[in-house]
Amino acid sequence: MADDRLVGVVLVSHSGPVAEAVAALATGLAGGGTTAPVAAAGGTADGGLGTSAELISAAASRVDRGAGVAVLTDLGSAVLTVKALIAEGDELPDGTRLVDAPFVEGAVAAVVTASTGADLTAVEAAAAEAYTYRKV
Secondary structure (H helix, E strand, C coil): CCHHHCCEEEEEECCHHHHHHHHHHHHHHCCCCCCCCEEEEECCCCCCCCCCHHHHHHHHHHHCCCCCEEEEECCHHHHHHHHHHHHHCCCCCCCEEECCCCHHHHHHHHHHHHHCCCCHHHHHHHHHHHHHCCCC
């Protein structure tokens, strides 16, 4: 399967290193073969803690293959930034969706599911289902 029709995944964290690490984890756990495009959008443009609309928009553009973009966030203001970008209507690729899911587990589920060629709705459902994962 060519990756030009896979759902892209953007991981938005207040920390650049956290976003990069979760992206690496999710990509690594997706296994061999074709992996969905994933981009980290962490921190501010100057490397500080926070969120950057510009970094999020750029990341979404990098992973957009026309099948939709799933955006997962870590904390409250990241959610607000993504919601504002979606509301503006022209800052993110068509078919970009904010996904309500736990950041790490949801990212893994989203990337694994997107890598199978699933559509955006299935990617969102898999990521959201991560809320039910039990550890004990």
